[in-house]
Amino acid sequence: MGVDSRRDANQRNDNYEAASHTADWSRLGERIRAARKKLGLSLADLAEWVHVGEYTMGQIEAGEDDPGRRVIDLLDAKFGAEGVLADAWAQVYISHHVRSGSRVDQLQREASQIRAFSPLMLPDWYQTEAYHQALNRVERPMECTSYVADRPKLRSLMATGSGPPFHCLILDEAVLHRRVGTPEVMREQLAHLHRLAQASYITLHLIPSGTAHHPGLRGAFWTLDFSPRHTLAYTPHPRGPGALVTDATQIKGYIDLYATLQGAALPADASLTLLEETIEQAQPRKAITSGTTPDPGDPLAQHSSRHTRQRPAPAAAD
Template sequence: MAELTRLREDSGLSRAEVAERIGSTDTTVWRYETGLTRPKPSDVAALTDVYGVTGAARETLVQMAREARQRGWWHRHRQTLKPGFDSYIGLEAEASVVRSYEPLVVPGLMQTEAYARAVIEVTTVTHAPPEVDEKVTVRISRQQLLHGPGEPIQLVSVLDEAVLRRQVGGPKVMREQLEHLVDLGKLPNVEIRVIPFSAGAHAAMDGPFCLLGFPEPGDLDLVYLEQAASGLVLEDPDEVRRYTLMFGSLTAMALRADASAAFIAELAKKCSNQR
């Protein structure tokens, strides 16, 4: 970011001096300034503190860093994605922990390709087949976050029983999807919990949501809400706290992970008996 170079030069500080103040190296500062490395929002915030930048100017630079890091392999697909979802994928890729609640469909990170195609075809009725293929590609590509390369994300997913009973794509597709959930639940970084119908009403009956946690201590949690035509990222601490408490309430009502796995496996067997 050229603006970081200008600010440092105006401050009269060398790269080495700046690096010492933010606990980094002069090479890292140089990479930020030349654009070879995209600084995290927390990095830019630290630099603006050193340079004495405050107010709107500081927020603009931090936001620029956030938007820059949201662009990745998915950016070339943004024309086929709903507004806001490309930004979410970028944030998801930066996250270390994803906590989600779904009342209707299996979350995208855990969908089989056949299930994903069935969902996308029925929910994007105005899209041509090539656009459906592109959406499926994006959805399946995101799942690398669960397996690597690199440190896989921690996923905690709470599913309403309706997710498991709704026949998406027919019995065969649904059986494969349920079996896939059982397999994913065996991963050390994945926890799947089911809220059975017998649990009754709960705090999240207004709809699905996703909580994102990040590895840097200075990066606050975020909430993502998805609608039919758009997505919304919530950053307000009070809103995030509300959804965090809601998620805690859901996990308290849900079956344990082992009981959830047994519940899903039993439903998969029932799909095997259907034609």
């Protein structure tokens, strides 16, 4: 096949994919328009209900705009669709991004629940900047640590921030003890993880070091839920953007594996206690004769002092 023939074939492919994308969103828009008319609502009424402009609502019904998960969930509830409309949107959303070659950071923005398992290091979302830079220095000693173009640009989680309604993280306990950077970097990272673990939309489970065997030793993976019936899996790589898993059988395998790992891990309350014990052990030890007090600027100083005050006094000797 000559260069011109290949170019023509690629152009036909692009045109076909663009047409498929438009047709998919158009069918979704038609379903929304039909449901609106069945309820006797005007376009303005529906736009007000989902808190978007009338023009935007018109673009959604015309198949020219992705409504996004927030709007589609409101529409699903308004129409009494019981998740059917949300499933239809999720199918189109996933198909579009997979065909477009989107990376996980472009897809995850609309996920309703994200589950992550990591046996070696904290996932990018949970890392402090110092921890992240320390990892980069080890993995990429000859590259500028402030600019890594091939990794997904994942937004850091904050205990008071917003994001997908729910994150669940399973870690091997060894991750808490594996030194990355200086002791100060690790103390800051553990304190950050502790704050996140107390957030209302984040759950942490730890697999204790004494667990002889568990089925997650082959590596890290995530699952991303977009609707009750549509989930993707993802395997992060040390180089490049990682791999999205779209095969339904493999995705089911990852979902089952995650459930098994949760069974091997401690409950959330016990995991938080274990994390607090690890934080306390990571505190720098002061010399007995120094007379120094903990630095109030240390992110773990208050945590350590609180645990010290709560300890009961030793019993008096006979």
